[in-house]
Amino acid sequence: MTIPHDFELQRIAALPADRPMCMPGSFYTDPVRFEHECDTVLRRGWHCVGREDEVPNKGDYFELTLLNEPLLVVRGQDGAIRVLANVCQHRGMPLAEGAGNAKKFVCSYHAWTYRLDGSLLRASQMNNAGFDPKTCKLHQHRVHFWKGFIYVSLNAHAMPFQEPELDAVLANYETETFRLVHRDEEIWNCNWKCLVENFMEGYHLSVVHPITLHGYTPTQRARKLASGKDFTSYAANYPEGIPSRGAGAPGLSDEERNRSALFALFPTQVASQAASLLVSLYIFPLNVDQIRVKWTMSVYGDDLDDETIAQRIALWEEVNAEDRAKLERLQPTLKSAYAVSGPLAEDDYEGTIRDFVLWLAAQDRVDMSVGVA
Ligand code: FES
């Protein structure tokens, strides 16, 4: 496959830190590049698919599709969370839809029945000398758990999940204890990278969110935080003297209590960690100009009452709608021959986008060195 612009990505990534540029429009609109990304950066990566407490009880499950792979996230009778292929081993029917609780999964086509760990319990009237029900089971994908999030890799040979060195940013928030209060999903008509970049830059905050966010997280108080292998972060600092948004964990400093720490785990998770509120977006790319976006909201202990939680959900729905409208307006324009590689603002505002570009370029260099591309 010929990858358009691959040298262009390396050229942009090699620019000096004081003159960073973004990727040109075609990087977000070219189906060939998207296929290349699916084969490499996306298939190879670890993807966050949700929070552990989305499946709090034995038998709880939810399904999703990641890069054309139907997945079933399920808590087994042993209490362990597994990510199984949601694909019957008879003739391929999906076993579960949506979310719910089950004691076993019965295929809707010919009633093959699977245990929660994916092993086959029953397949009636199967007289086939080549079929061994004892070894028949649903494929189990690799999983990792970090701070209450569930990560999955579709690639059995991928590097193990490497926990991001985000302690300097997140250590005191007690992220793993946050309790799920809301989740939702939408289809957005934009490229997956546009949402990663949009969520991770503070430059647009006051412009795109003048009513919803500007009062709490104005652009001018955005500050770049730690970045490293597979992650970046920045702080959306609150103005001095605004009312508290919840005390959060006892170990938080005043500085931490008065900011939202936004972080990305590349390729597809972006999240906002505040003292009492944790919002995470999980990006499931569908094609070059469409994504499924799942988002969850979690809270710290009993910091926020029900009315405040309802207000926060409504606020984030509005914020997401504002971002979605911008990205869906942007996507067609990125096809223009004049959607050039434009200059990025300084580190505090758009340094995270440069981190993403450097990361993408590094992934492609791995492909070049091992001949994947
Ligand atoms: S496809 Fe599932 S039992 Fe036939």
Ligand SMILES: [Fe+2]
């Ligand atoms: Fe935004």
